[in-house]
Amino acid sequence: MVFKRQRIRSTSYLALWFGKLVYFLLRVAGKQGTSLPGWLLWRIRPSLLQELLQQLDQCVLVTGTNGKTTTTALIHAMLDNTKDPWITNRGGANLIQGVLAALLQHVSMSGRLLAKNAVLEVDEATFPHVMTRVSPTLLVVTNILRDQLDRYGEVDQALTLIRQGILLHPESQVIVNADDPLSASLGIDRELTYFYGMSVTPHHDPNRVEVRDGAFCLRCGHELQYEGFIYGQMGYYACPSCGFARPTPHFTGVHDDVKKNLQVTETMHQAESEVYSFYAPMFGIYNWYNLLSAIAVVRVLGSSPRILQDRLKNYEAPTGRMQTFPGSPQKILTLIKNPTGANSVLRAIESDAEQKSICFTINDDDADGRDVSWLWDIDLESFVTHTICQTYYCAGTRALDMALRLTYAGIRRDQVEVIDSLEKIDLVTKKAQGKVYILSTYTALYKLAAQFHEAQRSKAVQRS
Numbered sequence: 001m002v003f004k005r006q007r008i009r010s011t012s013y014l015a016l017w018f019g020k021l022v023y024f025l026l027r028v029a030g031k032q033g034t035s036l037p038g039w040l041l042w043r044i045r046p047s048l049l050q051e052l053l054q055q056l057d058q059c060v061l062v063t064g065t066n067g068k069t070t071t072t073a074l075i076h077a078m079l080d081n082t083k084d085p086w087i088t089n090r091g092g093a094n095l096i097q098g099v100l101a102a103l104l105q106h107v108s109m110s111g112r113l114l115a116k117n118a119v120l121e122v123d124e125a126t127f128p129h130v131m132t133r134v135s136p137t138l139l140v141v142t143n144i145l146r147d148q149l150d151r152y153g154e155v156d157q158a159l160t161l162i163r164q165g166i167l168l169h170p171e172s173q174v175i176v177n178a179d180d181p182l183s184a185s186l187g188i189d190r191e192l193t194y195f196y197g198m199s200v201t202p203h204h205d206p207n208r209v210e211v212r213d214g215a216f217c218l219r220c221g222h223e224l225q226y227e228g229f230i231y232g233q234m235g236y237y238a239c240p241s242c243g244f245a246r247p248t249p250h251f252t253g254v255h256d257d258v259k260k261n262l263q264v265t266e267t268m269h270q271a272e273s274e275v276y277s278f279y280a281p282m283f284g285i286y287n288w289y290n291l292l293s294a295i296a297v298v299r300v301l302g303s304s305p306r307i308l309q310d311r312l313k314n315y316e317a318p319t320g321r322m323q324t325f326p327g328s329p330q331k332i333l334t335l336i337k338n339p340t341g342a343n344s345v346l347r348a349i350e351s352d353a354e355q356k357s358i359c360f361t362i363n364d365d366d367a368d369g370r371d372v373s374w375l376w377d378i379d380l381e382s383f384v385t386h387t388i389c390q391t392y393y394c395a396g397t398r399a400l401d402m403a404l405r406l407t408y409a410g411i412r413r414d415q416v417e418v419i420d421s422l423e424k425i426d427l428v429t430k431k432a433q434g435k436v437y438i439l440s441t442y443t444a445l446y447k448l449a450a451q452f453h454e455a456q457r458s459k460a461v462q463r464s
């Protein structure tokens with residue numbers, strides 16, 4: 001049995017108090033969301049991460065290339081309650097400093113964690129650092145999506161790092177996506193592993209041109225054969241050469257667009273299957289995957305479906321993950337950062353039959369990536385053949401690149417409108433009928449979220 005510490009080492013107190021002081025000062029200054037205290041602690045006392053993580057009774061880690069933030073928020077919404085609070089790192093603060101900053105908020109001056117459970121989103125590169133310091137109760141891999149942006153083998157690197165982390169803890173329960181051959185390879189032949197996957201839905205279309213570089217067998221290099229694609233390299237696959245194939249999921253999801261339900265068939269305990277439905281108001285297949293994986297996590301931890309459904313009602317989408325701002329027109333803000341992510345967002349928009357416009361907000365700061373050639377890899381051509389949009393707005397520092405990209409996809413020039421500053425998006429899109437989907441790169445996202453919140457607040461003040 002692993003000896004569990006109840007508090008930090010005496011030699012760590014000074015660093016902890018310093019971190020808490022910085023956290024307090026930032027709070028007074030109205031800057032709560034920053035990971036700065038965690039960043040400082042990691043530099044002056046790196047052992048604190050382990051000293052705090054080892055006090056946890058239950059630690060759930062969420063990693064993968066896409067969908068971590070939403071999945072973590074969903075798990076947190078289903079597990080957190082006043083009697084038994086769960087620590088989490090909100091809003092995608094998924095590096096070491098984000099994890100430390102989240103823990104710091106729940107530690108007493110005497111170095112004791114006041115909440116004993118945590119669900120933490122961990123970036124792929126950070127994952128091995130965390131795994132050497134804690135034995136997680138459970139870890140979930142959302143997916144390891146390849147896209148054409150991956151010209152430097154980052155996806156292979158991510159897969160290697162996650163695999164190394166998992167190998168360190170054979171005693172941890174692991175939940176992986178059966179439909180993604182890269183993720184599934186982490187769990188096949190491993191004990192204490194559960195798979196989740198979607199039943200092929202009407203959204204599935206084998207003729208779509210998408211990125212499927214991942215569609216090669218990891219064991220023998222042979223091209224995988226697919227009976228159906230879902231999105232990216234996800235689908236029903238098998239290797240004709242060595243027998244590597246999609247494992248049968250323990251949790252199978254089917255989404256009902258009309259009832260807005262995700263029906264889950266669970267065969268965790270082989271004897272009989274259990275079927276339950278969750279109200280799933282979010283749209284887009286990638287969000288149903290996020291919800292399905294989150295349900296798998298909390299079911300493996302032993303919560304009953306009825307309690308989970310109740311708690312899920314409190315779920316609020318994190319910033320820029322199909323975040324809705326009511327009003328006229330209604331705005332839906334979502335992050336795009338690579339072609340695969342953008343394609344899955346466009347697929348979700350396609351499934352919305354109501355009148356709509358799209359505003360692409362593309363910046364090219366360091367955090368967004370300086371190279372915007374990925375815009376050309378988005379499958380806009382098939383989007384415009386499947387969907388009618390009223391207007392395509394383009395904003396951000398690379399608005400003109402996006403406008404050019406749209407015209408090459410066959411969109412008429414009079415349907416494309418360039419907005420020259422982020423501040424004008426509210427005003428210009430006022431004339432749009434129906435909804436406006438705002439697809440934004442990273443650096444514009446938080447500015448826009450703050451701007452839309454502010455507009456809502458001032459409207460509320462005017463009304464009262």
Ligand SMILES: [Zn+2]
Binds near residue numbers: 218221222243244
């Ligand atoms: Zn093979």
